[in-house]
Amino acid sequence: xxxxxxxxxxxxxxxxxxxxxxxxxxxxxxxxxxxxxxxxxxxxxxxxxxxxxxxxxxxxxxxxxxxxxxxxxxxxxxxxxxxxxxxxxxxxxxxxxxxxxxxxxxxxxxxxxxxxxxxxxxxxxxxxxxxxxxxxxxxxxxxxxxxxxxxxxxxxxxxxxxxxxxxxxxxxxxxxxxxxxxxxxxxxxxxxxxxxxxxxxxxxxxxxxxxxxxxxxxxxxxxxxxxxxxxxxxxxxxxxxxxxxxxxxxxxxxxxxxxxxxxxxxxxxxxxxxxxxxxxxxxxxxxxxxxxxxxxxxxxxxxxxxxxxxxxxxxxxxxxxxxxxxxxxxxxxxxxxxxxxxxxxxxxx
Amino acid sequence: xxxxxxxxxxxxxxxxxxxxxxxxxxxxxxxxxxxxxxxxxxxxxxxxxxxxxxxxxxxxxxxxxxxxxxxxxxxxxxxxxxxxxxxxxxxxxxxxxxxxxxxxxxxxxxxxxxxxxxxxxxxxxxxxxxxxxxxxxxxxxxxxxxxxxxxxxxxxxxxxxxxxxxxxxxxxxxxxxxxxxxxxxxxxxxxxxxxxxxxxxxxxxxxxxxxxxxxxxxxxxxxxxxxxxxxxxxxxxxxxxxxxxxxxxxxxxxxxxxxxxxxxxxxxxxxxxxxxxxxxxxxxxxxxxxxxxxxxxxxxxxxxxxxxxxxxxxxxxxxxxxxxxxxxxxxxxxxxxxxxxxxxxxxxxxxxxxxxxxxxxxxxxxxxxxxxxxxxxxxxxxxxxxxxxxxxxxxxxxxxxxxxxxxxxxxxxxxxxxxxxxxxxxxxxxxxxxxxxxxxxxxxxxxxxxxxxxxxxxxxxxxxxxxxxxxxxxxxxxxxxxxxxxxxxxxxxxxxxxxxxxxxxxxxxxxxxxxxxxxxxxxxxxxxxxxxxxxxx
Numbered sequence: 001x002x003x004x005x006x007x008x009x010x011x012x013x014x015x016x017x018x019x020x021x022x023x024x025x026x027x028x029x030x031x032x033x034x035x036x037x038x039x040x041x042x043x044x045x046x047x048x049x050x051x052x053x054x055x056x057x058x059x060x061x062x063x064x065x066x067x068x069x070x071x072x073x074x075x076x077x078x079x080x081x082x083x084x085x086x087x088x089x090x091x092x093x094x095x096x097x098x099x100x101x102x103x104x105x106x107x108x109x110x111x112x113x114x115x116x117x118x119x120x121x122x123x124x125x126x127x128x129x130x131x132x133x134x135x136x137x138x139x140x141x142x143x144x145x146x147x148x149x150x151x152x153x154x155x156x157x158x159x160x161x162x163x164x165x166x167x168x169x170x171x172x173x174x175x176x177x178x179x180x181x182x183x184x185x186x187x188x189x190x191x192x193x194x195x196x197x198x199x200x201x202x203x204x205x206x207x208x209x210x211x212x213x214x215x216x217x218x219x220x221x222x223x224x225x226x227x228x229x230x231x232x233x234x235x236x237x238x239x240x241x242x243x244x245x246x247x248x249x250x251x252x253x254x255x256x257x258x259x260x261x262x263x264x265x266x267x268x269x270x271x272x273x274x275x276x277x278x279x280x281x282x283x284x285x286x287x288x289x290x291x292x293x294x295x296x297x298x299x300x301x302x303x304x305x306x307x308x309x310x311x312x313x314x315x316x317x318x319x320x321x322x323x324x325x326x327x328x329x330x331x332x333x334x335x336x337x338x339x340x341x342x343x344x345x346x347x348x349x
Numbered sequence: 350x351x352x353x354x355x356x357x358x359x360x361x362x363x364x365x366x367x368x369x370x371x372x373x374x375x376x377x378x379x380x381x382x383x384x385x386x387x388x389x390x391x392x393x394x395x396x397x398x399x400x401x402x403x404x405x406x407x408x409x410x411x412x413x414x415x416x417x418x419x420x421x422x423x424x425x426x427x428x429x430x431x432x433x434x435x436x437x438x439x440x441x442x443x444x445x446x447x448x449x450x451x452x453x454x455x456x457x458x459x460x461x462x463x464x465x466x467x468x469x470x471x472x473x474x475x476x477x478x479x480x481x482x483x484x485x486x487x488x489x490x491x492x493x494x495x496x497x498x499x500x501x502x503x504x505x506x507x508x509x510x511x512x513x514x515x516x517x518x519x520x521x522x523x524x525x526x527x528x529x530x531x532x533x534x535x536x537x538x539x540x541x542x543x544x545x546x547x548x549x550x551x552x553x554x555x556x557x558x559x560x561x562x563x564x565x566x567x568x569x570x571x572x573x574x575x576x577x578x579x580x581x582x583x584x585x586x587x588x589x590x591x592x593x594x595x596x597x598x599x600x601x602x603x604x605x606x607x608x609x610x611x612x613x614x615x616x617x618x619x620x621x622x623x624x625x626x627x628x629x630x631x632x633x634x635x636x637x638x639x640x641x642x643x644x645x646x647x648x649x650x651x652x653x654x655x656x657x658x659x660x661x662x663x664x665x666x667x668x669x670x671x672x673x674x675x676x677x678x679x680x681x682x683x684x685x686x687x688x689x690x691x692x693x694x695x696x697x698x699x700x701x702x703x704x705x706x707x708x709x710x711x712x713x714x715x716x717x718x719x720x721x722x723x724x725x726x727x728x729x730x731x732x733x734x735x736x737x738x739x740x741x742x743x744x745x746x747x748x749x750x751x752x753x754x755x756x757x758x759x760x761x762x763x764x765x766x767x768x769x770x771x772x773x774x775x776x777x778x779x780x781x782x783x784x785x786x787x788x789x790x791x792x793x794x795x796x797x798x799x800x801x802x803x804x805x806x807x808x809x810x811x812x813x814x815x816x817x818x819x820x821x822x823x824x825x826x827x828x829x830x831x832x833x834x835x836x837x838x839x840x841x842x843x844x845x846x847x848x849x850x851x852x853x854x855x856x857x858x859x860x861x862x863x864x865x866x867x868x869x870x871x872x873x874x875x876x877x878x879x880x881x882x883x884x885x886x
Contacts, residue, residue: 091784105792
């Protein structure tokens with residue numbers, strides 16, 4: 001079911017310097033998995049808690065499937081919103097086993113059908129064998145999946161996930177993220193996830209919103225967010241990259257110290273405009289045949305590849321991912337060329 | 350947490366605090382109404398001696414209990430000696446022994462004509478001098494034996510959770526274990542030691558039964574005599590106010606002793622470090638010290654009262670006796686239920702409302718552990734008297750005659766023991782993370798269903814503990830019962846008081862034995878929890 005936020009605003013206490021959430025507007029399509037990505041303190045968890053009904057917004061509207069949950073003269077209490085939530089600490093009820101946890105929110109009169117639905121949900125997350133275990137007998141990843149099953153069981157119109165993987169080991173995170181995505185899709189659920197980890201966001205979500213200081217900077221698909229960031233903050237926060245100076249000399253042509261770079265500018269600028277051009281590490285290709293040279297100032301071995309930090313003639317830096325059989329020492333000068341399709345340029349500051 | 354902006358929680362918390370507020374107001378109000386002549390007489394002949402006695406007693410008992418408790422805690426927590434495993438829980442058992450039981454056993458067996466001096470003189474000759482048990486030192490010793498487990502418990506917890514790591518750090522810096530004890534472990538445990546000492550001081554200031562046995566006049570016995578001897582409730586309230594000031598002073602000293610140190614959360618990764626082995630003779634000396642404390646504080650008194658009870662049982666165990674037991678159980682049950690209900694209301698109110706009024710009310714409502722029973726008893730009588738007088742002027746007629754009813758008695762119990770029930774209930778509430786409530790609300794449960802399906806099941810253990818603790822405390826309770834009970838409502842503790850007042854030691858043993866056995870229940874629960882925690886770590 002479609003989720004819509006309109007001009008949502010929430011300020012904590014009269015003394016707060018700035019609003020925790022500031023006139024936030026967004027929409028997650030039915031059956032889609034959305035994400036709010038941002039550094040801690042950007043207000044993303046507050047948005048989630050407003051949607052769930054644990055916080056009361058100061059102004060703005062929250063709609064689910066066209067029904068108003070919160071607005072100027074309207075307030076639906078959390079227990080009547082039919083919104084499932086997966087908490088950062090999972091919040092499993094310690095006195096109930098996995099099955100009873102999942103069945104907790106089921107309202108069917110008949111115990112048999114409650115049990116069937118709970119077992120079905122446990123099977124969906126691959127935990128039918130652990131049904132009789134108490135929360136403390138389960139691993140972190142298993143607890144997380146029970147929490148998801150519990151949130152999904154009562155057929156919520158929306159599932160909220162608050163930093164769902166932050167308490168897990170890095171190894172299980174990505175695998176679990178895929179399982180969670182599969183479970184959400186299998187149930188056809190609309191979901192909104194909050195995280196500060198872009199890899200998680202990329203792994204699960206269809207659409208991502210980047211938040212900063214209570215505002216939404218950009219709402220787009222992961223691919224667009226990475227390749228066509230709307231603001232410098234998004235460019236910095238999502239993925240790696242550096243900026244080099246350039247001057248627009250024509251449509252899709254920018255003059256830089258690395259020569260004229262050609263490509264589709266995501267936002268066209270008039271000729272003569274001074275811009276800072278975003279270079280992603282995958283835009284910079286190592287090529288021994290190239291006349292363009294850059295000095296290696298930092299290297300990080302990452303297994304399949306090296307991540308080199310390079311100093312360009314002007315002193316600006318660029319990052320490059322290079323297959324790991326190209327082993328270069330710090331101080332070496334290596335040949336590079338650019339492979340750009342989209343050019344992201346921000347007006348010079 | 351789903352906060353409520355609603356006056357309900359604050360009003361509920363205030364209602365729970367009402368008994369304590371009424372008592373405190375009555376004490377302060379009544380004290381100003383004391384008969385000046387009587388007061389002048391008291392000041393001249395009684396006050397100085399009583400105040401001196403009380404202060405000497407508190408200082409002495411706290412000092413001895415601190416030394417005993419800390420030393421024994423160090424031995425069982427950080428050292429290895431024969432019998433350590435047994436003593437680590439057995440040394441808590443004296444907690445089950447009310448001070449007045451220890452007191453009458455000590456006086457009965459160690460006084461000039463008691464069994465022990467008689468035997469010793471028979472062996473060693475009549476000229477043998479023995480220190481008199483009916484002395485300041487004797488009272489201090491008895492109360493310290495009853496009180497040291499509080500220090501022991503606190504210090505042991507501190508040594509086990511915090512000591513091992515810090516001690517290892519100290520050792521890596523070149524301090525041996527014994528210097529480590531004094532330079533690191535004891536300073537580290539200071540907040541806990543201060544808290545334990547404060548508990549001992551509160552118990553000592555509140556003690557009525559033991560000092561009565563010794564005829565050692567303190568504020569509590571002076572309050573009793575002012576009322577039952579001089580029939581002046583105002584004078585009793587005046588003395589009660591002075592005693593409250595002493596309590597406040599003791600709490601202030603604790604604050605200072607604790608300094609800026611705080612109870613930091615235990616390091617979850619902390620494990621008990623390797624224990625310091627006490628080889629050969631030193632190990633046996635440690636064992637002997639622990640055995641001596643255990644024997645004098647628990648085993649010997651228990652055996653003595655068991656034997657006496659056996660002697661007098663055929664004579665004393667009649668229908669009247671059943672009524673003592675029944676009355677005791679009825680009162681304890683009612684008080685436990687009332688305290689639990691109020692503790693739940695208070696816990697829930699402070700959970701949903703963090704307002705200033707709610708918090709202040711919660712603090713006042715749980716002051717009871719610091720307010721001696723004798724003070725509460727006269728406070729309840731004073732408060733009910735004031736209500737009665739008010740009723741007469743407003744409604745006319747006879748008045749309510751609430752004094753001397755079970756209600757008055759329960760009011761006193763609730764004021765005194767609400768704090769006891771509040772602790773475990775509050776702990777239970779704190780373990781229910783806010784996200785659990787939110788998860789339940791998100792799954793469609795109303796506030797009332799959250800209480801029924803989440804709070805009550807999760808609070809089960811805490812509620813059980815609260816009931817048990819209050820139940821046993823009421824069984825042991827002496828001054829409130831003695832001073833405010835309705836006619837004919839004699840409990841086991843009152844029976845002990847009456848028999849010891851007449852020197853009928855053997856006939857006090859049967860009720861005392863029942864009280865001690867009941868007192869073992871919470872101690873068993875406590876040790877079981879400690880063992881489980883130790884196994885989990």
